[in-house]
Amino acid sequence: MAGSSALRAANDIQQPNDLDSWWLPFTANKSFKTNPRMVSRAKDMYYYTPEGKPVIDGTSGLWCCNAGHNRDEIVSAIQTQAQELDFAPGFQYGHPLAFTAASRIAQLAPADLDHVFFCNSGSEAADTALKIALAYWNVKGQGQKTRLIGRERGYHGVGFGGITVGGIVNNRKFFGSLLAGADHLPHTYNREHQAYSKGEPEWGAHLADDLERIVALHDASTIAAVIVEPMAGSTGALPPPKGYLKRLREICDKHDILLVFDEVITGFGRLGYAFAAERYGVVPDMITFAKAVNSGTVPMGGVICRKHIYDAFMSGPDNVVELFHGYTYSGHPLACAATIATLDIYQRENLFERTRAIEARWADAMMSLKGLPNVVDIRTLGLVGAVDLAPNEHGPGKRGYAAIEKGFHDYGLMLRTAMDTIAVAPPLIAEDKHIDEIIDKLGRLIRDVA
Ligand SMILES: Cc1ncc(COP(=O)(O)O)c(C=O)c1O
Numbered sequence: 001m002a003g004s005s006a007l008r009a010a011n012d013i014q015q016p017n018d019l020d021s022w023w024l025p026f027t028a029n030k031s032f033k034t035n036p037r038m039v040s041r042a043k044d045m046y047y048y049t050p051e052g053k054p055v056i057d058g059t060s061g062l063w064c065c066n067a068g069h070n071r072d073e074i075v076s077a078i079q080t081q082a083q084e085l086d087f088a089p090g091f092q093y094g095h096p097l098a099f100t101a102a103s104r105i106a107q108l109a110p111a112d113l114d115h116v117f118f119c120n121s122g123s124e125a126a127d128t129a130l131k132i133a134l135a136y137w138n139v140k141g142q143g144q145k146t147r148l149i150g151r152e153r154g155y156h157g158v159g160f161g162g163i164t165v166g167g168i169v170n171n172r173k174f175f176g177s178l179l180a181g182a183d184h185l186p187h188t189y190n191r192e193h194q195a196y197s198k199g200e201p202e203w204g205a206h207l208a209d210d211l212e213r214i215v216a217l218h219d220a221s222t223i224a225a226v227i228v229e230p231m232a233g234s235t236g237a238l239p240p241p242k243g244y245l246k247r248l249r250e251i252c253d254k255h256d257i258l259l260v261f262d263e264v265i266t267g268f269g270r271l272g273y274a275f276a277a278e279r280y281g282v283v284p285d286m287i288t289f290a291k292a293v294n295s296g297t298v299p300m301g302g303v304i305c306r307k308h309i310y311d312a313f314m315s316g317p318d319n320v321v322e323l324f325h326g327y328t329y330s331g332h333p334l335a336c337a338a339t340i341a342t343l344d345i346y347q348r349e350n351l352f353e354r355t356r357a358i359e360a361r362w363a364d365a366m367m368s369l370k371g372l373p374n375v376v377d378i379r380t381l382g383l384v385g386a387v388d389l390a391p392n393e394h395g396p397g398k399r400g401y402a403a404i405e406k407g408f409h410d411y412g413l414m415l416r417t418a419m420d421t422i423a424v425a426p427p428l429i430a431e432d433k434h435i436d437e438i439i440d441k442l443g444r445l446i447r448d449v450a
Pocket residue numbers: 120121122123124126155156157158229233234262263264265290291
C-alpha cells in the first residue's frame with residue numbers, strides 16, 4: 001500500500017515546499033512569489049486558500065468551470081474512468097467514450113456542424129482549425145488559398161497559428177515573424193459609440209465590411225479563412241456589435257472564404273446558448289472549443305467542422321490517413337468521461353437557459369458600478385461583465401494589477417484583468433446571493449484602488 005499512501009501524501013500537501021521551480025504562465029512571477037495568491041481546494045462557487053479562507057470565483061477559474069467546482073458527478077465520472085481505461089491511443093484505435101463525447105458535442109452545435117476533432121486546449125484548437133482550413137483548400141485543389149485573417153484584439157491562444165491571427169501586441173512582438181501572409185480586421189470596440197452597452201452594441205456592424213478591403217487588397221483566391229471570437233474575451237470582453245457576425249458570414253460566403261468562430265470562451269453556455277453561433281443565428285464553417293466543455297476538469301479542446309469540411313477529406317483511398325494532424329491525448333478517456341458528465345449537468349440543470357434568464361439581472365448588477373471612481377466603461381453579455389478603469393499615475397495596467405491583488409487578499413474575490421479592465425464571468429450556477437457578493441466586493445475594490 002506504499003503507492004496509495006504516497007498518493008494520499010501528495011494530495012494532502014497544502015503548502016508548497018518552495019515557490020521557485022514553477023514558472024507560472026501569463027503571470028508576473030516575481031510579484032506573485034512575494035505575495036502568492038494560492039488556492040488549494042474548491043467547491044461549487046468558491047475556491048479556498050490553503051488556510052481555508054473562501055475566495056468567490058468571479059471568473060469560473062479561467063472561463064472554464066461553468067458547472068461550478070468539484071461537482072460530484074464529474075468527479076466520480078473521472079474516477080471511474082481512471083479505473084476502467086486510463087489511456088487509449090487515438091491514432092488508428094478508438095474507444096467508445098470519445099465517439100460518445102464527439103456526438104454529444106455535435107448535437108449541441110447548430111446546423112451541419114457534425115464532426116469533432118479533439119485536442120487538449122484552446123490554443124491547439126485554434127491551430128487545428130487553421131490547419132484544417134489550409135488543408136481543406138489543398139484537398140479541394142485550391143492550395144493557393146493560404147492567407148489567414150484574424151482581428152485586432154483577438155486571442156486565439158499561444159501557438160504560432162493563434163498568435164499570428166491574434167491581435168494582442170505583447171503576445172506577438174517577442175516571437176519573431178510568425179506565420180506569413182496573415183492580415184487583421186479592425187477590432188470592434190469604440191467607447192465613444194458604445195460606452196455602457198448592455199449586450200450587443202448598436203454601433204459597429206459596418207466594421208465587418210473591412211473584410212471587403214482585405215479581399216480587395218489580397219484577392220479572395222489567396223484567402224483561406226477568417227477567424228474571430230464571437231465575443232472577444234481576453235482583451236476585456238468586447239461583445240459583437242448587432243449584425244456584425246452575420247455581415248462577416250455574408251462576406252465570407254460571397255468570396256468563398258471559410259469562417260471560424262473561436263468559441264473557447266463563448267461555448268457551453270457563457271452567452272446563454274451552447275454556442276454563440278446559435279445566439280447570433282450564424283453558422284460558421286468551424287467552431288473551436290475547450291475550457292467549459294468539461295467545466296475545466298481535464299484538459300480538452302476541439303474543433304467542430306461542418307459536413308462539407310469533413311467530406312472534402314474523405315474522398316481518397318480507404319486506408320490512407322486523411323488529415324496528417326492529431327495529438328497523443330486527442331480524445332483522452334478521462335477528458336471524454338468528464339465531458340459527458342459535464343454535458344449531462346448542463347442539460348439537467350438547464351444552465352444555458354438559466355444564463356439567458358439571469359442575463360438582464362446580471363447586466364443591471366454590473367451597471368450599478370457605473371459612477372464609481374475611475375470607471376470609464378462597463379460592458380455585459382451573457383454571464384460576462386467587464387469594467388474599464390482609467391490607468392493610475394504609475395502607468396497602464398497598474399490599477400488592474402492592484403485590483404487582482406487586493407481582490408484576492410483583502411476581499412476573497414477572484415478576477416481576471418486585461419491591463420486596467422476587470423473581467424468577471426462567474427460559474428453558470430451563480431445564484432442571486434453570489435452575484436450580490438461579487439458586485440459588492442467589486443464595488444468596494446474599485447473604490448480601494450482609486
Ligand atoms: C478565444 C480563445 N481562444 C483560445 C484560447 C486558448 O486556450 P488555452 O489557454 O486552453 O490554450 C483562449 C484562452 O483563453 C481563448 O479565450
